[in-house]
Amino acid sequence: MEKKYVNNYLEDIQIAINEIDEFFSDVPKTYEEFLSNLILRRAVERNIQIIGESVGRISVLDESITITNARKYMDAGKHITHTYNSLLPDILWSIVINHLPQLKTEVETLLSEKR
Structure with a gap:
């Protein structure tokens, strides 16, 4: 049973990364675009x-x-959940650019x- 759940969580991660990639399909994948687009930032945060x-x-x-x-992914997720207004956009952007490709x-x- 646990294997099924692990696969589900892996698929959830895969879907989340793919969604983040899709968010940039119609806009430039730049920090400036990310910073200026509140809807995009909130979607990435989620x-x-x-x-x-x-x-x-x-x-x-x-x-x-x-x-x-x-640990960094878990901490970022908890930080968003519990102190939603204090995770800086540059940290989110760093995760998107520097860490998600490897995680994918x-x-x-x-x-x-x-x-």
């Missing part, structure tokens, strides 16, 4: 929150799964191994 929660649940269900920067690759690999 998906990072989902990623953080999913990573946290995976870490509880299956300690053998290693996700790079797992890791999740795709984990999903292919789990199926």
Whole structure:
């Protein structure tokens, strides 16, 4: 049963990353666009929150799964949930640009191994 849940959480992460990528399909993927577009920032925040929660649940269900920067994703998600007005846009942008591509690759690999 836990394997099913782990797969669901991995899929949730994959969906969240894909949604973030899609948010930039009609706008330039620049920090300036991100900073000036409140709707875009809020959508990214929500998906990072989902990623953080999913990573946290995976870490509880299956300690053998290693996700790079797992603690950072969990902390960012909790930060958005509990202190929603204090996570700086540059931190969110850094996650989008510097960390999500690697997470996307890791999740795709984990999903292919789990199926």
